[in-house]
Amino acid sequence: xxxxxxxxxxAYRNITVVNNLSFNLDKGKCAALLGPNGAGKTTxxxxxxxxxxxxxxxxxxxxxxxxxxxxxxGFLPQHPTFFNWMTPQQYLTFLGLxxxxxxxxxxxxxxxxxxTVGLKGKEKQKIAGFSGGMKQRLGLAQALLHKxxxxxxxxxxxxxxxxxxxxxxxxxxxxxxxxxxxxxxxxLHDAEQICDNIIMIKNGRMKWNGTKSSLxxxxxxxxxxxxxxxxxxxxxxxLPSEQVLFHSPYKATVGVKDxxxxxxxLQLLVDQQANLVLFERKQHSLEDVYLEVMNK
Numbered sequence: 001x002x003x004x005x006x007x008x009x010x011a012y013r014n015i016t017v018v019n020n021l022s023f024n025l026d027k028g029k030c031a032a033l034l035g036p037n038g039a040g041k042t043t044x045x046x047x048x049x050x051x052x053x054x055x056x057x058x059x060x061x062x063x064x065x066x067x068x069x070x071x072x073x074g075f076l077p078q079h080p081t082f083f084n085w086m087t088p089q090q091y092l093t094f095l096g097l098x099x100x101x102x103x104x105x106x107x108x109x110x111x112x113x114x115x116t117v118g119l120k121g122k123e124k125q126k127i128a129g130f131s132g133g134m135k136q137r138l139g140l141a142q143a144l145l146h147k148x149x150x151x152x153x154x155x156x157x158x159x160x161x162x163x164x165x166x167x168x169x170x171x172x173x174x175x176x177x178x179x180x181x182x183x184x185x186x187x188l189h190d191a192e193q194i195c196d197n198i199i200m201i202k203n204g205r206m207k208w209n210g211t212k213s214s215l216x217x218x219x220x221x222x223x224x225x226x227x228x229x230x231x232x233x234x235x236x237x238x239l240p241s242e243q244v245l246f247h248s249p250y251k252a253t254v255g256v257k258d259x260x261x262x263x264x265x266l267q268l269l270v271d272q273q274a275n276l277v278l279f280e281r282k283q284h285s286l287e288d289v290y291l292e293v294m295n296k
Contacts, residue, residue, distance in 0.1 A: 001024050001025075001026060001062060002025055002026055002027035002028075002029075002061065002062050002149075002150070002180055003024065003025040003048070003059065003060070003061050003062070003150065003180075004024050004059070004060045004061075005021060005022055005023050005024070005025075005048065005057070005059050006022050006057055006058050006059075006060070007020050007021070007022055007056060007057040007058075008020070008021040008022070008044065008047060008054050008056070008057035008058075008059065009021070009054060009055050009056040009057050010040075010043050010044075010047060010052065010054050010055055010204075011055055016204055017038075017040045017043050017204050018040040018043050018044055018047070018054070018204045019040075019203070019204040019205045020056075020057070020205065020206075021040075021044060021057070021201065021204070021205070021206055022057075022206065023199050023206065023209045025150075025180060025182060025197070026180075027062070027149075027180055028180055029180060029181075029196045029197055030172075030176045030180075030181040030182075030183075030194060030195045030196050030197070031181070031182050031183075031195060031196065031197040031198070031199055032183060032184070032185060032190075032191035032194075032195040032197070032198055032199065033045070033182065033183065033184040033185075033199045033201070034184070034185065034186070034188065034191060034198060034199065034200045034201075034290060035184075035200060035201040035202055035207075036186075036202060036294070037186070038203075039201045039202050039203065039204065040201055040203075040204040041154070041184040041201065042078065042154055042184065043204075044184075044201070045075075045152050045154050045182070045184060047059065048073075048152060048182065049069075049070070049073050049075045049152050050068070050069050050070045050073065051075070061150075071146070072148055072149045072150065073148050073149075073150045073151075073152060074142075074143035074144055074145075074146065074148030074150070074151045074152065074179075075143055075152045075153075075154075076136075076139045076140055076142075076143045076151075076152070076153045076154065076156055077139075077154050078154040078155040078158065079159075080135065080136070080138075080139035080142075082127045082135060082138065083127065084126065084127045084128035085126065085127075085128065086126070086127055087123060087124050087125060087126060087127065088114060088119055088122060088123045088124075088125070088127065088138055088141070089110060089123040089124060091127060091138070091142070092110045092113070092114075092141060092142060092145060093106060093110065095142050095145060096109065096110065096145055096146075099145065099146045101145070101146060109145060109147075110123070110145070113141040113144045113145055114141055116140075116141070116144065116171070116174070116175075117137040117138070117140045117141045117144075117171055118137055118167065118171065119134065119137050119138060119141065122134070131164070132159055132160055132161070132164060133160050133161070133163070133164025133167060133168065136156065136157070136159075136160060136164065136168055137167070137168065137171070140153075140156070140168070140171060144175070144179075148179065149179070149180060150179070150180045150181075150182065151175060151179045151180070151181045151182070151183075152181075152182050152183070153172070153181065153182070153183035153184070154183070154184050155183075155184055155185055155186070156168055156172065156183055156185070157169060157185070157187065157190060158185065158186065158187065165187075165190070169190055169193065169194060172194055173193075173194050176194065183195075188285070188286045188287045188290055189285075189286070189287075191286060192212070192285065192286040195212065196211060196212065197209075197210065197211055197212070198210065198211070198212055198215050198286075200290065200293050200294070202294055207293050207294065207296070208293050212286070215286075215289055215293075216284060216289060219289045219292050219293060222255070222256050222257075222262065222281065223253050223254060223255045223256065223281070223282040223284075224253070224254050224256065224262065224265065224279060224280065224281055224282060225251070225252075225253055225278055225279075225280045225281075225282050226251065226252050226253070226254060226269070226276070226278065226279055227250055227251045227276070227277040227278035228250055228251075228269075228274045228275055228276055228277060229250070229275040229277055230250070230274070230275060231249045231250060232246070232249060232250060232251075232252055232274070233268070233269065233272035233274050236252060236254070236268075243255045243256075250277075251278075253282060266279065
C-alpha cells in the first residue's frame with residue numbers, strides 16, 4: 001500500500017469540509033476523486049500534498065515516515081499561475097532551483113519534461129502567448145520536474161476545450177505507466193477513460209471507494225433497452241415503477257435481477273405480439289453509477 005489516508009478531517013471555523021475520510025492508494029495506480037462542487041475534493045488534495053494541515057487524522061506513505069512528503073509529490077492546482085514574462089525554460093529553471101535540483105541535472109530534466117508534455121521547441125517562447133492548453137501542459141511539466149512518486153492533479157482538464165482536454169488526458173495516460181496518480185474531476189467520462197480506482201465523496205464524507213469494475217458490479221443491475229414499432233404493451237406498466245423507465249410511448253428501459261427475469265420479460269413481449277425494433281442490454285456508464293451512488 002503506497003498511501004494510506006485515515007480519518008482525515010478539516011474544518012474552517014464551524015464548517016467541516018472534509019469529515020472522517022479514509023482510503024488507500026496502491027503504487028502505480030491512477031485514482032479519480034469525484035464529487036459535486038463543494039464536496040471537499042480540493043481540500044482533500046491540498047492536505048495530501050502537504051499544503052493544508054488536517055484538524056484530525058493522518059496521511060502516511062510507504063517507507064517515508066520521517067520525510068517531508070512534498071519532496072516526492074508533484075502537484076498541479078486547478079488554476080495554476082505563471083510568470084507570463086518568462087519562457088518555459090526560465091520558469092522551470094526557477095522552480096527547479098527552488099526544489100534543490102542541481103544545475104547539472106536540471107537542464108537535462110527540463111528537456112525531458114517538456115518533451116513529455118509536448119512543449120519541446122516552445123521552451124524559449126513567452127508564456128504570455130500560450131493558450132490554455134499549453135499552460136496546462138506547462139503546469140504538468142513543473143509538477144513532474146523533480147520526478148515525483150505521486151502526482152496530484154486538481155481538475156486538470158476542466159478549463160480546456162475538447163482538443164486541449166484530449167491532449168492532456170493522453171499525457172496523463174502515458175504518465176500512468178511510471179507514476180502513481182490521484183486527480184479530481186467533475187468530467188466523469190475522463191475518469192472512466194483513464195483511472196483504475198474511484199473515490200466518491202459528498203459533503204466531505206466518503207460515498208464509495210474501490211475499483212471501477214467493483215463499482216459497476218455493486219451498483220449496476222442488468223437492464224434492457226426496449227423499442228417497439230407500435231406503443232409498448234400496457235402490461236409493462238404493471239411492473240414496479242423502479243424497474244421500468246419509460247422514455248416515450250415506444251421506448252423504455254427495464255431492469256432485471258437475473259437471467260430468468262430477462263427471459264420472462266422477452267416472453268411477455270412475445271405474448272403481447274410486440275413488434276420489436278430493439279431489445280438490447282444497456283451498457284451503464286460511470287455517470288449512471290455516479291448518480292445512483294450520490295442519490296443513495
